[in-house]
Amino acid sequence: MNVILRNKVEGLGLRGDIVEVAEGYARNFLFPKGHALKASPGAMDQAAKMRTSRDQKDQTAREAATAIASSLVPKTITISAKASSEGKLFGSISAADVADAVKAQTDIDIDRKSIEVDNIKTVGAHTATASLHSDVSFPINIEVVAAE
Known part of the structure; x- marks a missing residue:
């Protein structure tokens, strides 16, 4: 039928x-x-x-x-988190943390469910992947710094 x-x-x-x-x-x-x-x-x-x-x-x-991707790709998002003196985080950076930081620093609202974050547990430069559309997937550059 x-x-x-x-x-x-x-x-x-x-x-x-x-x-x-x-x-x-x-x-x-x-x-x-x-x-x-x-x-x-x-x-x-x-x-x-x-x-x-x-x-x-x-x-x-x-x-x-595509417009969101073109504005976010050249930027580096800074996230501060509590860390030990060796640079290891107390916990990890989640997709929600990345989404909140993107919203705070660029005023672009991205759903945390569309962000894929590998296990970020150290201070330094990392990359997350955002998939906002089936055809549009792009990296988000993240700089994790130790909170004072």
């Missing part, structure tokens, strides 16, 4: 996609949850509009992510 997806369905497709699914899956899961509607000629036009809307939103999100 051909259905038009009204929402993103994991493992199946995105909003506006026309997909072939088993009749029972459509009748028992997709239709009652409002995730899909039966593909008919009138619904095909609606699906085309959904795809156009999705593509425009995706393009806008990609452009915004």
Whole structure:
């Protein structure tokens, strides 16, 4: 049975996609949850509009992510943390710490869930990776300094 997806369905497709699914899956899961509607000629036009809307939103999100990346890549974010005299931190730097520091120093709000931080437990220069869009991933330069 051909259905038009009204929402993103994991493992199946995105909003506006026309997909072939088993009749029972459509009748028992997709239709009652409002995730899909039966593909008919009138619904095909609606699906085309959904795809156009999705593509425009995706393009806008990609452009915004690219603008944020171009402004953050040349900068170095400084984070102060308690450290021993040997330069080892008491604890570690998390993605939330990086997101807070980026917000405080550049006024750019990045969700902590989109930042990947390797185990930062020493003072010095480190790098975190931010993925703001499926096509836009960039490094964030971090300088960890000992708090006075």
